[in-house]
């Protein structure tokens with residue numbers, strides 16, 4: 001028989017280490033997430049590491065628990081039937097501005113309890129709590145593109161997988177200004193956060209990374225939860241000898257044909273560091289191909305190669321999804337690329353951003369206010385579409401052509417495109 005939604009208790013809590021009373025609840029929550037994403041059951045040591053990372057990131061955990069008695073032999077009521085995690089990090093919103101953003105992650109609902117409204121309940125409660133706490137923006141990365149539009153999230157950045165032929169055709173038109181040297185990957189435990197910080201500040205769409213990144217890049221936390229001795233690393237030094245880029249990578253094995261190196265993480269604080277790390281990757285002997293799962297879509301690499309066909313796209317996909325919770329907060333936090341004033345009609349099924357708004361970026365300060373009585377809308381759009389255009393990675397003209405947004409004044413979509421443009425292509429290199 002179906003469980004009505006009232007038969008579940010929703011609890012919000014923080015992770016707790018092994019010597020604290022909250023540990024069993026945190027452990028069972030982590031195991032439920034693993035179950036939801038079809039992972040092997042994790043051992044206690046790995047769970048300790050995840051808990052330490054939760055605490056470092058200030059992660060808040062939500063679990064849905066069965067209020068009644070569970071059937072004999074089944075997982076007991078202490079095991080959540082649904083999970084939902086959230087934490088806050090800075091999002092680069094262009095021109096050097098940062099916006100504290102509510103990040104949603106680890107959403108799972110046990111197969112035997114799906115489609116009973118648990119995701120909707122957890123999501124609506126979480127977004128309302130974040131809004132009440134004064135957060136203007138929420139974000140997530142999606143397992144399926146069909147789930148989150150209904151909650152007001154829109155695709156705001158993209159990424160792709162690439163394979164790069166590093167055989168004789170690979171030649172970069174770039175005169176090095178710095179140098180690259182191989183290092184023990186362990187150094188990334190210390191260096192990776194600072195290098196990422198540099199890249200983050202110059203990349204709209206970038207989100208400050210969680211603790212796990214430096215551990216994975218350094219090989220300290222491999223796929224099977226153990227230290228991964230196959231991980232290698234090279235550092236880029238600028239002309240003054242300061243590290244401003246790194247790549248961590250793994251040889252795919254002698255059975256891989258063509259012989260391939262897989263990039264695990266590549267972070268460059270400058271354009272020169274990026275190209276010079278690629279020069280290094282292209283120079284690795286006995287390797288014919290470099291593959292990278294998380295490459296940017298607007299990638300200077302192909303443009304810097306004598307033969308751009310060395311780069312092959314294997315997958316182009318949505319990455320960061322944004323959800324505006326507070327129109328005035330999110331829009332006034334941005335710096336705009338044009339001096340203009342636009343009246344927007346925003347529809348929001350959950351009510352957070354609903355209404356007619358004036359975005360006035362014509363003066364020295366940006367002002368965002370509810371539109372005065374009688375002011376006519378120039379552009380109508382759903383809050384999900386506002387999330388999509390917020391970082392300039394999706395053109396309002398494309399959404400207009402798709403019938404997603406409506407123009408009431410000719411040229412309003414083009415003006416919105418100019419307003420929301422950012423200083424360099426938006427890209428998010430943080431999966432969460």
Ligand SMILES: CC(=O)SCCNC(=O)CCNC(=O)[C@H](O)C(C)(C)COP(=O)(O)OP(=O)(O)OC[C@H]1O[C@@H](n2cnc3c(N)ncnc32)[C@H](O)[C@@H]1OP(=O)(O)O
Pocket residue numbers: 036037104105106107108109110113114115116117118119120121140141142143144146147150
């Ligand atoms: C941010 C992240 O963590 S992304 C990872 C998401 N998790 C996964 O993909 C793990 C596997 N899937 C699951 O755990 C679940 O099926 C979930 C989380 C996707 C959905 O949970 P449920 O509790 O079944 O969703 P719920 O019943 O609340 O449905 C809410 C709405 O979303 C819709 N929906 C749910 N899942 C899907 C889906 N996979 N595709 C399209 N629509 C969906 C429902 O039809 C419902 O629509 P409505 O309320 O507008 O009528």
